[in-house]
Amino acid sequence: MTHDVIIAGAGPVGLMLASELALAGIRPLVLERLTEPSSEAKANGLVGQVVPMMDRRGLYERLGGPPGRPQPNSAYFMFAALPLDLSLLERSPVYNMAVPQPELAAVLRDRALELGAEIRWGAEITGISQDEDAVTVDVSTAGETVRLRARYLVGADGGHSVVRKRSGIDFPGVSYDRATTRTAHATISPDLVDPATGALRVPGYGEIRPFLPIRTERGGLAYAPFPGRTPLFSTTEWDRPAQEGPMTLAEMQASIAYVLGAEIELGPATGPGPHALRRQLGGNTRVAAQFRDRRVVLAGDAAHVLVFGGGPGLNLGLQDAMNLGWKLAAEIKGQAPQGLLDTYDTERRIAADRAVAQSQTQAALLAPGADITAMRAVFAELLTDAATVQRIADLISGSDVRYDMGVPDPHPLVGAPAPDLDLDTAAGRSRVAELSRAAQPLLLDLTVTGSFAEALRPYADRIEIVHGRTEDPPAAALLLRPDTYVAWATDAPNLDTADLGGLRSALARWFDAVPVTAA
Incomplete structure (x- = not known):
């Protein structure tokens, strides 16, 4: 038997990835060397864009969030133990959610099992080899070694990743x-x-x-x-x-x-x-030389560790899982355009580099010494300026990350997570976050005529299509990837006046879809 995907590690990142794959119709096998869930609270909460991302998978309330959409912190936060006055901002991008890592892992574990993932405890990977068709994994369980094969192996097994080491992937960086x-x-x-x-x-x-x-x-x-x-x-x-x-x-x-x-x-x-x-x-700050080697892929701390590794590393890893899951599933199901899986490394490396930058900056500003104290005094002055606060808030929340969607002169929304709009649709009132919980591609047509929705009806087997109205729409139509990042958007009020080149490109680039023609 050849499994579709084996995931090494039943921590939050591995469990999140298992759920993402299961939502896409892939039943992953999760191998965890521990015999029971870890009780170690390496992180104590979620910060930034990962919080609304949890909402977009129906996990926000399950993690203890109040009913409704997550609300950003618009009051007081910290950067390197310096006050960050978020009330200066028109809209803060910083979301906070206090949830100890064991509780987070328990919720994600329940979710993965509900969706059909399999978890094997006390299963330690001792050997890895790969060929053109699959990865072979030697697994030690209860003193016996079994050999498993999978089309892909994902290492979500932490900073000391056996998968990364056994695959010979370098892990350059700095130790402190x-x-x-x-x-x-x-x-x-x-x-x-x-x-x-x-x-x-x-x-x-x-x-x-x-x-x-x-x-x-x-x-x-x-x-x-x-x-x-x-x-x-x-x-x-x-x-x-x-x-x-x-x-x-x-x-x-x-x-x-x-x-x-x-x-x-x-x-x-x-x-x-x-x-x-x-x-x-x-501590360490390290980023893997590559996040993918043929049929082996790294996610979470296996791919990157930060000097402040707890919360920021967890936030980064959970979003790795959301980026990777739908791409890997499309590859396995034969629905992936050429090079789709390669974009995982490209996109998540951008996010990792930004997380490394903010982590190392905070470490430098927290160090002892009169010179650092003087630098902190200057930095504190800068943090009284709203523009500076905005830049720092965007950095620590991850909202400054933009993916290259391959669209020349893109709409301002392209490459960022879609805004969580309230929509009036034929099926009733809904939020974008609620429409995203099945982790499917999504076309939002916010026009009066619904011409974009009508034109994409032939793709209804591949793309969920919603025609709705909202107050002050940020665009006329948006095409969302399963991770809710905007692949294409337009302000044109109908299909006839839109530049369809970008839409055709996005459909082909992300979903291997047939070109669209004007109605």
């Missing part, structure tokens, strides 16, 4: 050894918490706002009081040898005192776990 990071769930006296703002009031230091990191000359501190859970503390110390042996709560308390110059008494974690208590030395 100056910092020690500690993370722990710990209880604190209720008297330290401001009941109005949730901020910590630390005697001898001052106020520490929740979820907003701070920097001192000795390191950094973040305080994350997730609702219904023991608060999470994280410290970073610079140029100070770490203790040996297992991490302890006393070590965490001492680290906080060192960073702040003031003490916070910590108690043991209570309530539902898992509870973090860990120490990490150094």
